[in-house]
Amino acid sequence: MGVSNKNAPNNNQKEGNKKDLKKPLQVLHISKKDTEKKSPEIQNEKTNSQEKIKNETIAIKPQLIKDKSVKEIENNNAILKNLDVSQKDLSNPLDFSAQNTGFELERVVDEFDFDESAFLEALNANEPIGSEGETISGKVIAIESDGLYVDIGGKAPGFMPKKECGLGVITNFKEKFSIGLEMEVLVIKEQNADGMVTVSARALILRQSWEKVSSSAKNGELIDVLINGFNRGGLTCDVDGLRGFIPRSQLEDGQDHQSFVGKNIKVAYLEVNPETRKLVLSEKKASLVSKITSLKLGQLIEGKVLATKPYGFFIDLGGASGLLHQSSITNGSIRTLREIFQEGETIKALISEIDLEKGRIGLNTALLENSAGELIIDKQKVMQEATERALKTKALFDKKEQDK
Numbered sequence: 001m002g003v004s005n006k007n008a009p010n011n012n013q014k015e016g017n018k019k020d021l022k023k024p025l026q027v028l029h030i031s032k033k034d035t036e037k038k039s040p041e042i043q044n045e046k047t048n049s050q051e052k053i054k055n056e057t058i059a060i061k062p063q064l065i066k067d068k069s070v071k072e073i074e075n076n077n078a079i080l081k082n083l084d085v086s087q088k089d090l091s092n093p094l095d096f097s098a099q100n101t102g103f104e105l106e107r108v109v110d111e112f113d114f115d116e117s118a119f120l121e122a123l124n125a126n127e128p129i130g131s132e133g134e135t136i137s138g139k140v141i142a143i144e145s146d147g148l149y150v151d152i153g154g155k156a157p158g159f160m161p162k163k164e165c166g167l168g169v170i171t172n173f174k175e176k177f178s179i180g181l182e183m184e185v186l187v188i189k190e191q192n193a194d195g196m197v198t199v200s201a202r203a204l205i206l207r208q209s210w211e212k213v214s215s216s217a218k219n220g221e222l223i224d225v226l227i228n229g230f231n232r233g234g235l236t237c238d239v240d241g242l243r244g245f246i247p248r249s250q251l252e253d254g255q256d257h258q259s260f261v262g263k264n265i266k267v268a269y270l271e272v273n274p275e276t277r278k279l280v281l282s283e284k285k286a287s288l289v290s291k292i293t294s295l296k297l298g299q300l301i302e303g304k305v306l307a308t309k310p311y312g313f314f315i316d317l318g319g320a321s322g323l324l325h326q327s328s329i330t331n332g333s334i335r336t337l338r339e340i341f342q343e344g345e346t347i348k349a350l351i352s353e354i355d356l357e358k359g360r361i362g363l364n365t366a367l368l369e370n371s372a373g374e375l376i377i378d379k380q381k382v383m384q385e386a387t388e389r390a391l392k393t394k395a396l397f398d399k400k401e402q403d404k
Contacts, residue, residue, distance in 0.1 A: 220356020
C-alpha cells in the first residue's frame with residue numbers, strides 16, 4: 001500500500017544473486033540437453049556404421065563362397081575334359097594305358113641312386129661266412145692259452161677252443177699249431193654279435209671218421225681193431241677216433257671176454273649210426289662176411305634146412321646161413337611150406353642176393369623150374385638136374401651184376 005520498503009534494493013539484489021546462482025544450473029541443464037541431443041546422433045552413426053559393415057560382410061561372404069564353388073566346378077570340368085570321359089565310360093573302369101602310350105618318365109639321377117650290381121656285390125661282401133656244419137679252410141693267426149684264432153675270410157676270425165683242436169689231450173699245443181698253419185675246420189657255432197664264429201678241428205675229424213666207417217659198413221668191409229677196454233656187456237675199441245663196442249654175444253667165445261684186452265681181432269660193422277654216435281661191431285659177423293665174400297650171384301649151393309619160418313626156410317651154407325623166401329621157392333601155388341621141404345633135408349638152390357652190409361644171403365629154387373609148380377610135382381627131378389638148369393640162368397645173373 002504506499003509503504004516503502006527500505007530493504008527493497010537488498011531484496012532485489014538477493015533476487016539478482018539468486019538468479020545469478022541459478023544461471024550455472026541453467027547452463028548445466030542446457031549442456032546436459034546438448035549431450036543428450038548429441039548422444040542419439042553418435043549412436044545413430046555407430047548403428048549406421050555397424051549396419052554398413054554387416055551389409056558389406058554379408059555382401060562379401062556369398063561372393064567368397066561363390067568364387068570357391070566356381071573354381072572347384074571349373075577344376076573338375078577341366079579334369080573331366082582332359083580325361084575325355086563320357087557318361088557312358090563312367091560305368092566302366094577307367095583305362096589310362098591307351099592315353100599314356102608313348103609317355104616316358106624321364107629318370108633323374110640323384111645322390112641316392114645306386115647300381116644293382118654294386119648293391120649285390122655289397123651284399124655278398126657282408127654276407128656271413130660260416131654256417132653251422134660248414135667246412136672252411138683257414139689259417140692260424142693267433143695262439144692264446146684257451147685256444148686259437150683262425151682267419152676264415154670273414155670280417156672277424158674264427159675262434160677254436162683248445163678242446164676242439166684235436167682228438168684226445170693235446171700236450172704240445174703251441175708246437176702243433178704254429179702261426180700261419182693252414183687247416184680245415186668245421187663251423188660248430190654261427191656268428192656272434194662281433195661276427196665271430198666258433199670252429200673245430202676235432203668235430204671235422206669225427207665227421208670224416210663217421211663218413212668213412214659208414215662207407216666201409218655199406219661195402220661189408222672187415223677191420224682189425226685193438227681191444228682197449230671191457231665192461232660187463234662186452235669189449236670197447238677205437239675205430240678212426242670213434243669209440244666202438246663189441247657185445248659179448250657177438251664174440252666167437254664170450255665166456256672170458258676180458259682176456260681180449262690188448263689183443264687185435266677181426267670184426268665187421270653191425271650198426272653204424274652217426275646221429276646217436278652208436279658204433280657196434282661183431283666178430284661173428286666178420287666170420288659170416290668172410291664166408292659171403294667167397295660166394296657169387298648165380299652160384300649153385302647145397303645145404304641143409306636149418307629152420308622153417310612162416311616166411312621161408314633158413315639154409316646152412318657152412319659157416320653162414322641163407323634165406324629161401326617163400327616167394328622164391330616155386331612159381332606155383334603153395335598150400336603150406338612143409339609140403340616142399342623138411343628141416344634137416346639137403347637141398348640145392350641158387351644165390352640170388354648178397355648183402356655184405358647186412359650179412360644176408362638170398363636163395364632161389366623157383367629159377368630151377370622148367371614150368372610153374374614143377375618143384376611141387378617132381379622135386380627130385382628138379383634137384384637132380386639143378387646143375388644143368390643153373391647154367392641156363394647164368395646170363396640172367398651176369399646182367400644183374402652189370403646193372404649194379
